[in-house]
Structure formats: structure tokens, C-alpha cells
Amino acid sequence: MTPELEICPRAMLFGHTASITCLAKASTCSDKQYIVSASESGEMCLWDVNDGRCIEFTKLACAHTGIQFYQFTINTQREGRLLCNGHYPEILVVDATSLEVLYSLVSKISPDWISSMSIIRSHRTQEDTVVAVSVTGILKVWIITAEVSRMQDLDPVFEEESKPIYCQGCQSISFCTFTQSSLLVVCSKYWRVFDAGDYSLLCSVPSDTDQAWTGGEFIAADKVIIWTEDGCSYIYKLPPSCLPASEHFRSDVGKTKEGSIPPLVYSIASRSDKQLLICPPVTRFFFGRREPFHKLLIQGDSAGRLSMWSIPETSPLQPLSTAAELQVSSSVSLQEAFDKLTPVSAGIIDQLSVLPGKEEPIKVTASVYIPSQGRMVCGREDGSIILVPATQTAIVQLLQGEHMLRRGWPPHRTLRGHRNKVTCVLYPYQISPRYDQRSLVSGGVDFSVIVWDIFTGEMKHIFCVHGGEITQLIIPPENCSNRVQHCVCSVASDHSVGLLSLRERKCIMLASRHLFPIQVIKWRPADDYLVVGCSDGSVYVWQMDTGALDRCVMGITAVEILNACDELAPATVDALSHSAVNLKQAMTRRSLAALKNMATHKLQTLATNLLAADNADKGNLPKYSHNALVVQAMKTNLTDPDMHVLFFDVEAVIIQLLTEEAQRPSPTLVSPETLQKSQAGADKGGSFLANKIFKQVKETMKETIKEHLLDEDEEEEEEMRRREEKSKSLSLLEYNLTMDTAKLFMSCLHAWGLNEHLDGICLERLGMLRPHCPISFGLISRGGHMSLMLPTFKESLLYQLSLATGRTLTLSDIVGKGTYGVSRAVTTQHLLSIISLANTLMSMTNATFVGEHMKKAPARPPRPGGTPESPRRTPAVPPQPSCPALQAQIKQGWSQLAAMHCVMLPDLLGLDKFRPPLLEMLARRWQDRCLEVREAAQALLLAELRRIGQSGRKDTIDLWAPYLPQYVDTVSSPGSTTEPSSPAPPPPEPQPVETMAPEEQMDVTDDDITAGCLSNLPPNAKKISNSYEERRKQATAIVLLGVIGAEFGAEIEPPKGAVRARTGGQAPEGFGLTSGGSSNYSLARHTCKALTFLLLQPPSPKLPPHSTIRRTAIDLIGRGFTVWEPYMDVSAVLMGLLELCADAEKQLAK
Amino acid sequence: MLNPQRSLSELPKMSAASQVERAVLEEEFNWLLKEEVHAVLKQLQDVLKEASRRFSTPTPGLESQLKQENFILGSSTMDQVKGVLTLQGEALSQADINLKVAKSSQVLHFQFREDKQWKLQQIQDARNHVNQALQLLNSRDESYHFQTGAEVNKLMDAVMLQLTRARNRLTTPASMTLPELATSGLMKMFTPPMPGDVMVNFYINLSKLCLTVYQLHVLPPNTTKNFKPAGSSVLHNPGAMFELNHNRFEVSHVHKVECVVPWLNDTLVFFTISLQLCQQLKDKISVFSSFWNYRPF
Secondary structure, eight states: OOTTOOOOOOEEEEOOSSOEEEEEEOOOSSSOOEEEEEETTSEEEEEETTTOOEEEEEEOSSOEEEEEEEEEEETTEEEEEEEEEESEEEEEEEETTTOOEEEEEEOSSSOOOEEEEEEEOOSSSSOEEEEEEETTSEEEEEEEOHHHHHOOSOOOEEOSEEEEOOOTTEEEEEEOTTTSSEEEEEESSEEEEEETTTOOEEEEEEOOTTOOEEEEEEEETTEEEEEETTSOEEEEEOOGGGOTTSTTTTTTTTSOOTTOOOOEEEEEOOOTTOOOOSSOOEEEEEEOOSSSOOEEEEEEOTTSEEEEEEOOSSOOSSOTTSOEEOOOSEEEEHHHHHHHOSSOOOOTTHHHHBOTTOSSBOOEEEEEEETTTTEEEEEETTSEEEEEEHHHHHHHHHBOSGGGGOTTOSOOEEEEOOSSOEEEEEOHHHHOTTSOTTEEEEEETTSOEEEEETTTOOEEEEEOOOSSOEEEEEOOOTTSOHHHHTEEEEEETTTEEEEEETTTTEEEEEEOOOSSOEEEEEEEGGGTEEEEEETTSOEEEEETTTOOEEEEEOHHHHHHHHHHHHHHHHHHHHHHOHHHHHHHHHHHHTOHHHHHHHHHHHHHHHHHHHHHTOOGGGGGSOOOOOOSEEEEEEOSSTTSOOEEEEEEOHHHHHHHHHHHHHHTTOGGGOOHHHHHHHHHHHTTTOOOOTTOEEEEEOOOOOOOOOSOOHHHHHHHHHHHHHHIIIIIHHHHHHSOHHHHHHHHHHHHHSOTTSOHHHHHHHHHTSOOOOBSSOOOBEEEOGGGOEEEEOTTHHHHHHHHHHHHHSSOOOGGGGTTGGGGGTOHHHHHHHHHHHHHHHHHHHTSTTOOSSSGGGTSOOOOOOOOOOSSSGGGGSOOOOOOOOOHHHHHHHHHHHHHHHHIIIIIHHHHHOGGGOOOOOHHHHHHTTTOSSHHHHHHHHHHHHHHHHHHHHHHHHHHHHHHGGGSOOOOOTTTOSSOOSOSSSOOOSTTOOOOHHHHHHHHHHSOHHHHHHHHHHTTOOTTSSOOOOOHHHHHHHHHHHHHHHHHHHHSHHHHSTTHHHHHHHHHHHGGGTTTTGGGTTOSSHHHHHHHHHHHHHHHSOOOSSSOTTOHHHHHHHHHHHHTHHHHGGGSOHHHHHHHHHHHHHHHHHHHHO | OOOHHHHHHTGGGOOSSOHHHHHHHHHHHHHIIIIIHHHHHHHHHHHHHHHHHHSOOOOTTOGGGSOEEEEEEBOSSOOSEEEEEEEETTEEEEEEEEEEOTTTOOEEEEEEOTTOOEEOHHHHHHHHHHHHHHHHHHTSOTTOOOOOHHHHHHHHHHHHHHHHHHHHHHHSOOOBOHHHHHHSGGGGGEESOOOTTEEEEEEEETTEEEEEEEEEEEEOTTOSSOOOBOOOBSSOOTTOEEEETTEEEEEEEEEEEEEEOHHHHHHHHHHHHHHHHHHHHHHHHHHHHHHHTOOOO
């Protein structure tokens, strides 16, 4: 939002599985802008508004309907709490950073759901009051004293007062902050003002017959604003009996005053041209706390529109009978914001979908990405399905280049068969190799399911068994009966489920007659059961072979049946595919040696396979693959076209590039099939979506390509198809997927326009392309939460930047480099990716995106590898020096690119346009599993530390020192009862390892680094919350301080006094243990202790022998040995290192 | 989503359905929105009012005037446990539990303390959900003119969500762990106080008021039996173990007795009927929506 009250949509946050019930802010300081959201299913998420990271999330059994942020101060330390009410009779008090439930406010007298609440802060005493109204209309008062807020056990707090106020259907309650003595209670039929002292009724105003109030707030001592369900708001002047300043205050307590409507000052109608809304809008009133003190009424509705009214201070001079209408100050809807963009954001295959004479391209309604072939399959509104290479179509939409002039580019194939909208597309082979590689299945609104041959484009079969639109296509699990294994399961909107056999080409079972829409399909293969869960909670169990309905249950049995299906599944899957499981286990155990071992083994088999061209043991290769590029379709509305998000996995790109480099000796044997295999093999290391960075392409309208007549178009399509049939089956596989992905990725990330010379090199020599317009990026947080920047973000960015530089910028000015000014987290990810990738490309032969080799599989011998990672050590063939001058130029280009992003970017951009990378994120990558990412992270971190200078480093130290865990050492724990050397016993760590596992699968090194730390919290430190964030901070603090100590050790030592003083000052918050008197060199010593602890800690499930954190510790001990030496037990460290070495030897020898 | 205007403007291009056919459809859809929707809403309201009436809502201050109902919980096959519970609105105001201990053939007798009531949260939640559903329905009375199918769908979704929740609250009792049960306030409500080796739990399952009594025995601290704490469940089986205050317990006997509460049965039937009504209305709308969304190519 700008000071002129213009609203600009910035980002969209994803992560809830049910509809959102309430939002609230979760911090007050301006540098931490957090919000918290809650959904119907009881999930709560804490988001950072700046970059959209999900910081913490949790799930409770109950759904919240209201959350209020509450901040209090204990001994100058500020802590945030969230008060939640909802479908339960208490008010839950939740910590605002960890989202843990701390305690609850309980009613003793007639407890019931709380419909709304308000916090009254008292400036005089330390006591704050929570006033709430229950659904039965009873006013409840709780007092939160200082002791109560410090309380951390789950003792309930009982109410102080409970008084029936006879307000049924209470919508909101608010406290007058101006006079501190009245309360406004809004119910759907009337609103009332109460005295805040004894809760006696001061005035009551009924609503008009056809309107229902939904909320209200005081806007001044004598004025209230009340809004209704249909979006209108009214400002009333309160009668004198409600004003403490007036002599008539409380003059008529006890008398009934129904019907006396106070004078209306303003009325605010909702928009006159309002679209039909499907549900009532949400209205809130906000006070500006800082300059300029706006009083704003903000309304959001189901059409994606936000409207804002600025409430004037003064009353109009008109006669009060005709209340003045207040004009809307600003209003914007998402659709409008998107339409204003130039160029309009494009859909993934818009260039192929434009119909002559129509404004809009044909909407894409369903799509699937086939990573093994790099192709997108897009089902469209008109019933056609388009097959297109994903990277090439993305390049067309996002980047400028010669391809813009070519018509019908990229090469594609059209499948026609559905009579109307395609609703779902499925490529069964992608999910299980038991299916034919050729078949593609699609379902449409014409009730049919069609099986296609993906290579010839032939329609193989049409199933017409359902009586409604097909909504979903699913694959049955591995261990079903042989017959069912070759089926796909289709779900239709007539509440029926079909099992369609692709092999027999007939429907083997149709389960219909469900009364409610189908919500979930589960399987019990062992019993030959298909379990259908309906939206009303009923469960139908069908026998797959006979098609008989086994039973239909509800309630608790239904839940149990569904849960039982989940429990059965993983065990059976594990038993089946051994090789994949081994690899997976190695991956989760993070055992480097095991991984290496596995990797060399896999590579050897791969090499032999390649040389012998032996395709026989295809099954041995792991199916566990992560792809460099994944295209995921998303929908925000049923009628909207799909939008596509491109996920890049930097690690996977690097590994694929290196593997291809390694494969070059045997070009003749690279058949499409083996190429695919090698990719699968290459993925052995690249398993994490760590660096997922993605761009978003929003499907909206796009400029039409002119001069197309309908007939012509049809002909062309035909022609194209024929041509395709001849050449396509080869050409589609022949283009170099990896290089294309890298090209797309690098082009999007490069900060264009900063260095003319370098831009030239990039365009000409390296073959990168300049984007059309700034690209929207996103961020993935833990647990699959993600945020996507909306294309409109660049408007706000533009505004912000031109304000900073003092001149107006055009859109082209911020292409590429603009994203580095968005947020620190985004900058970090981008810089890491671009530097690591540039370094990889630099080390490759002929790594440019121009020239012939882009079109074919790589056919060049490799440079003899010099790095320890195994992929590069493959059979080295004598290098062929191919025009070394050009080679050198290309390498130089990449190195310049890397250098610019690593070191020069802050200077070139200027600090107002550059958000520096986050030190903590880099610190976590200090010893990333992927060598290239690791190197990039180290280089960046050191560059950034150098840039911020001594004072910046000192600030960093001060910031992170409090998080440094205090490992209990013998000196400081004379009185502690617990055994100092043993890690915390399991009971205080209720998090079992099993629950960690799925999380680790999802994400990344971040987890890895925390894994080590949680096990060694000192048992008698302050009750540290088990929150993820807390643990992660500890780990980060160790690494960051370790790095600063090791690299700038001379600096950390001399000003010791200052640092110590500050850490000493923090002692009351949990480091009281060491402040006892023995601390001489607290910081350096503690860092050193932490590092050695990590090294010497015996391997455990939580801290495996070869974890990232341990590796980091070893690395840092080595780097800063001179700094640590005085504090460490050198012999113990040496012993620990030797032991680890011995282990590694053993494992390698196996 | 459903826009009659757009479909009208596209009439000439319609290939699948003839002009007349579409006009008829249009008319039928309008009838659906104008007449049928309100008829269904009226019917829904009646059913839900009936359901809501079954839950006697206490007026603040007059809780004691609510009707008291006695239920005798027992089973024909075993007579170890017998309970007489008094349900007043949504709370159990009195309880008498007789427990025959197998070994000693001694009969233990407990009842609620005078000043205590045990609120059945399941009933309160169900009642609140129904009332919210009713409120939603009341906001759209006959004078309201529905203009799109999406609007109706949205209302139905909201109503169905509340109804499903209401029904689920009754059909799926909260599953608790044994330590949770042992520390719950229910244990402190009895006179004479419950001995340490007996635990009770009350809940609603479908239309039945259930009483579960667990008899425990303490596991010796250095037992060879491997100890595995049981997770949360509605009904724990004999042999389930748990740890509380450094003592380990094992459930030795479980007695479950129940009694049907007639008015809860009624409400469940009403919920099911109304859910089906809602879904049928949604299905009717969806038939038309697939026509309106039709775009010829």
C-alpha cells in the first residue's frame, strides 16, 4: 500500500488444507511483520509478510474463529501471545512465536463457546482484562496478571466475573480506547453500549428489518462505526448517556431505551456497481498507529476485491436527517490488478491457444508434467489436449529471443477427442512403471475417459461409464490384484467411482449410488477392497473383484477404517521395492559415506550398463528421482484456467549437468532409453527440494497473434500433426532437457542491466535470454507452505524503487535485478542458485546455451574431473581440445557472472535496491550436501561478512550470541544434579524420530542442521520450547559464530569485554547457568564448546555420525583452530576425528 | 460461475441444445432459484428447528429449571458395572455408579459430589453447530432472491459444514490417552473419591450415552514385561499401559455400559435428513451449471 492509499497485491500464500477462518497480526514491531492464519481444520500458520515465509505451523483438534494478538512486557522483555476462541468453550492462549498452547482461560459458570472477545489494556496497573461474550449471551471477564502470563504449565485460569447480558448471536465486542469506560457489543439484530466498569447497559440500537449487523468499533470517544452483512457501514454519534465526559452519563441505566436511534453521521454504502457476491464481505476498521494517522475502513469480498474508506475526523455540516454518503477512497480487485499489467501475464501455452477473432486464449483446464520426457500435457477448454516441451514453452513465455518470431513454436502435438472441457489428465507410467509408457489418460466434462497413445497421438479407447463429469483420475497401489493393477480409477461428479482397465479396455467395476460427493479414495489391496470416503463422513467399502458393496459405515468406525488404510499402505510398499528403500534410508540417515558408497555403486552399474548397452536390469535403478524442473498446475477457482508454477531444484540441475558431462565418452550408446536411465541414476544425490525456487506464470489473457483465420488454423494443425508423426517421436526426446532447464533458470535469475558488457557476453556467448518482464518468484517453507509473488508485485517494487532513487523507472529497468530488492530470503536463494550453477557451468566443457549441441544429446568428451565427488571421476577419455580460445572465453563469461553476483551486486545496485542475503540461511548451507551449493554458500557468506564490516559483524555477534546453546561443562555445573555428559533424556523431548522423518523428506538441510541440536539441550536450562524455530536458531548460532570466529577470529577476541558484557546482560533469559562466575571468555569458549560437543557427541538417531552439523563443526574447528585452541581439549578432538575417519574407512571398504 | 446473461448471449452458437430446449432450461433454472430453493430452505429450517428444540438451551440463570432425565446404564450380559446418570440439558447433574470388583466380590459405590456437574461437551458443540446452521438459513428468508447457483451452493456448503460437524461431534467421541483420562477433572468429582486403580469416562457415541470403567493394576517397577504406553483411543482395551507420576499402570478390566438417549437419536436422524436435502439441492444446481458452463468450439 502506498501513502496515497493505493493497494497493490503482492503475494499469495499457500499452505492450508481447508478454508481460512481468521487472520490476525502476530507481532507489533515494524521489522518483524508477522501474521497468523487459522483454518477450518484447526491448522494455524505463522507467516512473515515481507517475503511470505511460513515460520511456524501447528494443528489443533479444534477450529478457531477468532484470534487476537496481545503483547505484554515482563522485565523489559516483550512477549507476544495469541488469544484464540472458536468451537470450544475456552479461550486458548498461544505463544505468538512457537504457536504452542500455553494455558487456557476457562469459565466455571455455564461454560459455552466464546463468540467474540476483546482485550482491555490498563495503563495504570499491570493487569490486563479479557472480556468475552459466549454464544448464550453471557459476558465473561478474565484478568491476566503478570504471574498468569508468565505461567507456562497448563493450569486453567478461571473467570473473574460472569454476567448474563442477554446478547444472543453476538458478532463483535470492542472496547473504547478513548474514554476507557465503555464497551460496544454488536449483535446481528442490535448493537449496545455497556459501561466497562460494571457492565450495565447504556444504550441499545436495533437494526433495520432487512439488515444484520456484523461488527463495529469505536472511532472516537463519541462515535461508533457499525457495519452490516451486505457491506454497508454506518457511523453513529453516541447519545450523551454513553459519554463519560457528559453530565448525562449513566443517566438512564436500568431504563429501556429500545428504539431511540442515535443520529447517523455518515453512511457508507458498498459499491454501487457491485458484482454479485456469493457470501457476505468482511469489514474491519483500523487505526493508523504511525504517520499518517489514517482511520481506515477496509472491506474484502468474495470477488477478490478490497475497498478502503478513509474516515474523516469531522462531521459533515448537513442536517443530520440525511446522512452524508462517504466516497470510497480506493478499491482494487485482483482481476483489475492483473488486467492493468503490461504485458499481461501469460499462460503456459498461450502462444498455441489463441483463437482468431477471440480476445482470450483457450483456457487450460487440466495439465500434467512428464519429467522423464520434459513434456507438458495440457488439456484445454475446447476438449483438445496439447503436448509440448515444457522448457521451450516456458522460454517462449518468459524470455525474449528469436523464437518470438516463429509461428507454431515450440513444436507441439494436439490430441482431439473430448467434446468439451478436459477436466483431468493422468500419465500412469510416471507413477508406476507397470503401465505402458505410451498411454495417457484424460477425463472430460463429456462424461468420457479417453486413453491415448502419447507417441503416435492415436486415440486408443473411450470409456463412457459415468453419468457425470469426470473429476479425478487415480492410480491403484502396487499390491492390488493383477487385474486391478492395470486399471485407473476414475471419479465422477455423479458420485460414482469406476475401475477402468487399460489392458482389457473395459470397466471392471463401477461403484455408484453414493449419496454424497466422493472426497477420498483409499485402498486395502490385501482384502481386495476399495474404500470410498464421502463428504458427509460416511465410508463405503467395495469389493474390487466382484463389485459388491461390502459395507457402508459412519461415525467412528468410518474414521477407523480410513485410518487403517493409511497404516497398511507404507509397510507393504516398503516390502516391495528394496533398492529404492535402501537409498531412501541412506538419505534420511544422512550418512555421507553410505551415500557415496551407494553412489559409486550405482554409477558403476550405470557405466557398465551404458557400455554394454544392457537394458536388462532397468528395474534395479531407483525410482526415487527428483527432477531438476517440475511444472505444477494450480487453480485458484474452479472456472479459472490453470496457472503453472515452475519448480527448479538447483541441486538436481547441477548433478544432471555433471552426469551428462561424465557420460560424454560413450555418445553412440546414448539411446533415449538410456538417457532416461542415466538421469534417474544421476539423482542419487539430488534428492532435496532445498533450493526450490520457482516462477509463476499466471494464466490470463494474452495479446493475440494476428492474421489467423479459423480454417487456416485448422489446416495448420493438421499439417503440424502429420509432420510430427514423421519426425517428432525422435525430436521431442532429442533436445537437451538439462541444458534447456539451466538456460531458463539462469536467464531468469541473472541481474540484467547492471553491466552492459557482461549482459552482452551473456546474450552472445553464453546464450542466455533476457526476460520479457520481471519474473514473479516464490518461496517454499517447511512443511510444503509456499508463497508466490503475484505479477503485480513489480508495480509496488517499481514505486518503492523510484521513491528511493528519486526518479521514475520503467518496467524494463527492473528486469532481472528487481528481484534482488524484494526480500532478503529471496535474494539469498537466488544468489546461491546462480553462483552455484555458474560455477558448475564454468567447470564444464563447452557449457554454453548457443550452438548445435543444444539440440542433441551431449557428445563431447569430458574434462578430467578434479573434484572429490564421484560423478566426475567416471572413466576419463583423453580430452579433445576443441577450440580452446572459445572455451576460455565461455569459462571467463561464467566466472564473471559468478563474481558479479557474489561480490559486486551490492555496490552495483546500491543498498536501497538490494536486500542483502540472510546470514543465517547461508550459515545453514555452510556444509550443504551438494558441493557446488556448499562452495557458493561459503563464498557468499564470507563476502557478505566482509561487506558489512566490523560493526556489522559485531551486531551479528550480538544478535546471535544469545541463541548459542550452553553445553554443560564440568566447570559450570557443580550443583547440577543431572549427569553433565549425558544428553537430555527422552522424556523432555517428546518428539519421536518417526515424526521427524516425513519432515526431513520434504525438506532439507535445514532440518538436517537442527537434527543435531535438539538432542543436546542442557537439561536444566530454561524450559526451552521445542519449537522448530528455536532449535534451528541454536544450530544457526553455532555455525554463524563459528564462522565469524574462524575467519575473523582476531576481531572476536580483543573486544571480548564488550561482547561478554552483552552476553552477560542476557543471562537472566536462560543463560544464568554460566554467568555464575566461571565465564571468562564466554563467547569464544562457548562456541568452541558447542563445536566440540557436536564433534564428540556419540552417534544417535538424532545426531547421526555423518550429519551436516557435525561436518560443519569439523570444518569450523579446522578453519579457526588458532582461535579455539586455548579453550578446547585438543586430544579429545583429535580422537573424535580419528574415530570418525575409521568409521568412514570401514564403510567405504564395504 | 453461473451467468445467465452470458449463456443468453451465446444462444445462437449453441449447437448441442436447441434454442427452445435452452429456453426451457433457463426457465426451469429460474424456477429452481425462485421457488424450489426456498421450498427446500423452508423444509430444512423446519427439520433443524425440530432438531434444535431437542437440545434444551438453558436460559442464563435458570439452569436448574431444566428437565432432568434419568438413564440406567447396564448390560444384560454382565453386571459388574451399573450406572444411573441424570442428564440435565447438556450436563450430567447426578451420577451413581456401582462397581462389583471381581476378586473380592465387594461392591463399590460412587456418586457425584453435590456441587459438581459434568458437562458433556459433545452435546453443547452439536447444539451450537445446529444453531449456527439455523442462523445461516434464517439469514436468507423468502424475500431474498437468489441470483446465481453459486450463491446457493455457497450457502449449502456453509450449512452442510455445520451439520456435518454437529453430527461428527456426536458420532465420533474424543479419543483420549489414559494419562489424560486419569488427570481429567472427572476423577475428582466423586464422593467417595475414586480409588487410584479405577478410572471412569463418560461420552456420547451416536445416540448412546456411554460409561466406561477401567480397572487398573500397578506394574512393578522392574517388571520384565516390555512397557509400551498406549496411544489415544475412545475405548482402551485390557492390557493397555500408561505411566503417570512415575508409576506404571496396566488396564486389567474394561467395563462399558450404555443407554440410548431417545432425543439424541432423533437429532441424528434430523441431521442426516437435512444433509441429504442440502446435497440434493446442490446436485440439482450442478445439473444446470454444466449447461451454463458449456462453450461450443
